[in-house]
Amino acid sequence: MMMNNVQAVNDALMYEMGKDPSVMVIGEDVGTEGGVFRATTGLQQKFGKERVVDTPLSENGIVGCAVGLALNGMKPVAEIQFSGFVPAAYDQLMSHASRMRQRTMGRFHVPLVLRMPFGGGVRALEHHSESDETIYTQIPGLKVIAPSSPTDLKGLLISSIRDPDPVIFLEHIKLYRAFREDVPEGEFTVPIGKAKIALPGKDLTIIAWGAMVHVSLEAAKQLNDLGIRAEVIDLRTLKPLDKETMLGSVKKTGRAVIVEEAHRISGFGSDLSAIIAERAMLSLKAPIIRVSGYDIRFPLYKLEDEYLPSPQRVIVAAKEVMNF
């Protein structure tokens, strides 16, 4: 069925809630309104107010209660309206959700999915365009997912709900309604921890996730016109990372460009760069280059395009590694 990313979220939740009565959707305005992006439209009508719950306005309350719900046998899928509001809930993620299984040596675990729109590019307000994935990848015990297409989103969201551990599910705000594609109906999963080759190539490897996959694909298209065949890797899952696919590609091409929206210092790209340096050093024909956001707060929207990595910036980096 043709659907965009918002519809893919809805489809995955409809399917999994129909299948598993312990799945709940909680969050601000997720019920009557169907969420600020309408990703949960129709769920409350179908599954009732007990399972699709409009909560008080408190991110920390939502995550903390979701931990409790999960500890007593429910599978909460909690929505945070924008990833820029998660800092208030950081304590619950860091201090409890992520560590419950390990600190109790397996006695308790927290099957919680925390969905949130992230990233910029839609002329949003302050605090509505953040890319905070490194905050989550740095916390032991969390899985972190950032799909770039409706098919992957549906398959990964269902896998995340079925996962017995807490999952941070990052949905790129600019991709919500950017395009539609044919998504498998009904039962469909994509495994957590598997990257995919979004575009095969032989000259250099571009590694990206979320909206940056599409920026990278556009860059690859233009590079192709210049005779440079870029391979684009869509990580899909940031943690646990599919090192094999990434390293396999870099060993083949000998060149790596990492594209991320987040701030540069200690961004996830730094980690990827370190892994490539540690594991594929002898294959490299050029230094690894990171194309990223800057170490400034995300600008108000008149300058957001200056902040965000563009196909042009990726092309500059690609030429640099090609001409090294």
Next chain:
Amino acid sequence: MIDDKYLFRLEKGETFHILDQDGTANSLDPDLPQDMLLKMYRMMVQVRSFDEKALKLQRAGRMGTYPPLSGQEAVQIGSAFALEKGDWMVPSYREAGAMMVKGVPMKLQYMMWMGNDRGNRIPDEVNCLPISIPVGSQMLHAAGIAWAARIKKQNLAVICYFGDGATSRGDFHEGLNFASVFIVPAVYVCSNNGFAISTPVTQQTHAETLAQKAIAYGMRGYRMDGMDVLASYVMAKDALERAKKGDGPTLIEALCYRFGPHTTSDNPDLYRQKEEVQKIIKETDPVARFRNYLVKKDLWDDPKEKALREEIDGLVDAAAKEAEQAPPPKFEDLVHNVFASTPEYLEDELNYFKKVSGGSPP
């Protein structure tokens, strides 16, 4: 000036109380069966002994930092005795007594304070979370567990413990608010021992009581004498029953006193006068108060006391010894418990660990 008729007012309730320090019970005495009274007393003595032993172990370098609870036995043991087997307990870090009643063995608790990760591995049949160190953050878990219980129509309630300091945190507000909005079966017990480390409760809040905060959440709030184990039992029992009937959560402020330091790293002489503390202990000790009650009822005497103390001290010593001898988990057990199934990057880290450390500790 706006007329006072527009002003919202609160009417303060009385402090709930049954036992005087000399053991005299008022008309609210629940007349509990003898064997239950004796079990409660036995547990109070055991918790006091556990606590004193913990301090000694820490001072001797045989245990890490420990937060003593002496003085708070009545709040914990009375309310925990009101629980049924299926009920959940969500403790703070100063709840060794309540946890013991709930079924978390002394040995496990000592192990945790001795730095052994296996100490947090609560037994399967016990619905009790491990302690929560970030103050008040557990209040939301109690709301969530109770919320799930309501959805699943489980006939149970959740008891959540925290201190006066927690009432300043957002989690207190969020926990009570969510619990009340979703009408969940939870009982929130605030052990107001007067101090958050060194900061007196008068500096946590300008409100006259902590109990009155319940009013803002549309829930019941009570204040009780936290040195009175019978008051604690009766009040918790009542709140748990109402919670299970679907009447929603309750906030109980238990007025108590921490006889010792906040933790073994704290020096209470910096913020409390020794003489004042001694006077409070003499006048309010909850263990002595309950013993006086039992003596008045002819259920207790000095020979029984002596025999019990000897027996309990033996059990506590044995628990401490067993805890010291209990091996910690293997390093790989930590790695393998981060997720249900261990991702490759953690296996890589484990392989590295084995290479550089010559394998797991014995």
